[in-house]
Amino acid sequence: QVQLQESGPGLVRPSETLSLTCIVSGDSISGYYWSWIRQPPGKGLEWIGYIYDSGTTNYNPSLQSRVTISVDTSKNQFSLKLSSVTAADTAVYYCAKSIAPSWNYFDPWGQGTLVTVSS
Amino acid sequence: DIVMTQSPDSLAVSLGERATINCKSSRSVLYSSNNMNYLAWYQQKPGQPPNLLIRWASTRESGVPDRFSGSGSGTDFTLTISSLQAEDVAVYYCQQYYSTPLTFGGGTKVEIK
Numbered sequence: 001q002v003q004l005q006e007s008g009p010g011l012v013r014p015s016e017t018l019s020l021t022c023i024v025s026g027d028s029i030s031g032y033y034w035s036w037i038r039q040p041p042g043k044g045l046e047w048i049g050y051i052y053d054s055g056t057t058n059y060n061p062s063l064q065s066r067v068t069i070s071v072d073t074s075k076n077q078f079s080l081k082l083s084s085v086t087a088a089d090t091a092v093y094y095c096a097k098s099i100a101p102s103w104n105y106f107d108p109w110g111q112g113t114l115v116t117v118s119s
Numbered sequence: 120d121i122v123m124t125q126s127p128d129s130l131a132v133s134l135g136e137r138a139t140i141n142c143k144s145s146r147s148v149l150y151s152s153n154n155m156n157y158l159a160w161y162q163q164k165p166g167q168p169p170n171l172l173i174r175w176a177s178t179r180e181s182g183v184p185d186r187f188s189g190s191g192s193g194t195d196f197t198l199t200i201s202s203l204q205a206e207d208v209a210v211y212y213c214q215q216y217y218s219t220p221l222t223f224g225g226g227t228k229v230e231i232k
Binding site: 046058 | 170174
């Protein structure tokens with residue numbers, strides 16, 4: 001059974017770059033689509049983007065200029081970088097799996113990691 | 120972008136009673152070539168990640184109790200909990216996967232009356 005675990009700093013300074021990694025266990029990262037989704041405290045869900053094992057990416061246009069998602073198939077993990085962060089980027093960040101670009105519902109999800117943007 | 124609008128924002132239902140959550144998309148999420156609705160429902164309990172309940176608008180995931188059902192087509196969808204249990208207290212989200220950017224509804228909080 002595939003499991004996902006996010007890791008990274010819980011505090012990021014304004015204007016700096018948020019960096020998170022999602023480690024995939026129980027299955028190969030190859031052949032699937034891997035997304036980042038975030039949820040500001042007490043608010044709803046926002047899809048950030050996804051990556052395929054070939055490196056193909058698709059980003060939410062609202063964040064595209066600041067987002068980079070990459071994959072390391074040798075380590076069975078993928079990563080998120082979000083640059084020039086502000087307080088509005090404070091959120092729980094989740095990684096999640098989907099099967100195909102036309103089957104982009106998310107299952108499973110990682111437990112999530114809270115990232116706070118503050119000086 | 121396809122905007123997903125859920126209603127109500129919250130509802131309180133007595134144990135054993137029916138709970139109905141609505142989700143409306145700004146454009147149809149029905150793919151004509153396969154007659155499938157690209158719509159999923161999730162349940163999120165406090166402190167937990169969302170959990171996939173239903174995909175393709177009405178296909179229940181393995182292990183999901185059959186009191187949960189999804190219906191609708193095109194732009195209008197419904198998640199029904201036929202007999203609310205205490206463990207169903209959660210926020211429920213719909214999500215369209217018809218096109219990117221993938222988008223979610225704002226969520227509906229279900230509580231016990």
